[in-house]
Amino acid sequence: MWPTQGAVPTNSAYYWCMVQQARAHATREQLLDAAAILFGRHGYGAGIADIARTAGVNKGSLYFHFESKEHLAHEIIRLQHERSTAVDDSSLQNSPPIVRMIAITLRLARQALEEPTVKAGLRLTLDSSSFEVAPREPFTYWIQRFTELLEQAVDDGLVTSRVPPSHFARIAVSIYTGAQLVLKSLGQEEEFLTESVSDAWNALLPALLITADEQTISAILEEAMMLGERRTLTIG
Incomplete structure (x- = not known):
């Protein structure tokens, strides 16, 4: 014994x-x-x-x-996804769904700048053509999560139902992934990533909200920016 x-x-x-x-x-x-x-x-x-x-x-x-290298890369992606899902934490649970979604994209953008594993996992996911089995979960998870939040916002009368929530959810995912991809190629990732995500939402909200006056948009973005700046617990 x-x-x-x-x-x-x-x-x-x-x-x-x-x-x-x-x-x-x-x-x-x-x-x-x-x-x-x-x-x-x-x-x-x-x-x-x-x-x-x-x-x-x-x-x-x-x-x-x-x-293999692919096995190692998939483990990095798994860790990245584990850490990224943690940004949707209890500090957001009382926020309106549209604010919560924007804050999540801002936190994800910050994670990609500050955490090497998240940065690597996202880059590998965007480079999925190199894999025998393409990693899709990091994208499909957030598309589903953002769809749920947008459906809540539609039910609450905050967001238009003219465009299916799943369509806007894909756009929401592309906001932070696309900004990272473009700014990295320009060498401006650290300087402009979170600003670019915020600017993208400022441009999209008028098409998304039922009440899209300047005051409403500013209030949503201000709250989302405040929540997006909060530090989240890193796993591992």
């Missing part, structure tokens, strides 16, 4: 098992951190050898934890 109380003898099999597990976990985390940095810079074109070198391990160690 394994020891359950007191110090574990350093010459026991259980002790060495724990040591090996801790080392394996640390190596895996080093590889994920290195992959996030290099995938964030180079997309799927980042080399396995470069990732291993940045992590301070050999390629054999990398392949022990991840069977």
Whole structure:
């Protein structure tokens, strides 16, 4: 039986098992951190050898934890999606649905700037043509979530029903992903990303709202910007 109380003898099999597990976990985390940095810079074109070198391990160690570069990339995307869904937290639950949706897109834009894993995961998702199995969940999840929020806004009499909520939901997703893609290519991502997302909503709200006067639009954007600036808990 394994020891359950007191110090574990350093010459026991259980002790060495724990040591090996801790080392394996640390190596895996080093590889994920290195992959996030290099995938964030180079997309799927980042080399396995470069990732291993940045992590301070050999390629054999990398392949022990991840069977291929695609497997590693999919894990980065999974972590990115896990962290991104966390932005839709309890601090938004009492906000009008349209405010909540805009605040989420602003938080997602900020995450893409501040968190290497999120930045890398989003870039890999946008570069999905390189994958044998294209990663769609990060997009389909938010399309569904934004559709739900827009349907609530329609029911509340805030948003027009002339355009199906699912159509506007796709536009909402493209606001922050498209802005990141374009601004990254221009080298202006850090300077203008959140501003570009806000500007896009300022242009779209008149077509979306039933009452689209300047005062209403300003109030919605002001509240969304305030909520969008709030820090959210990072997972992992």
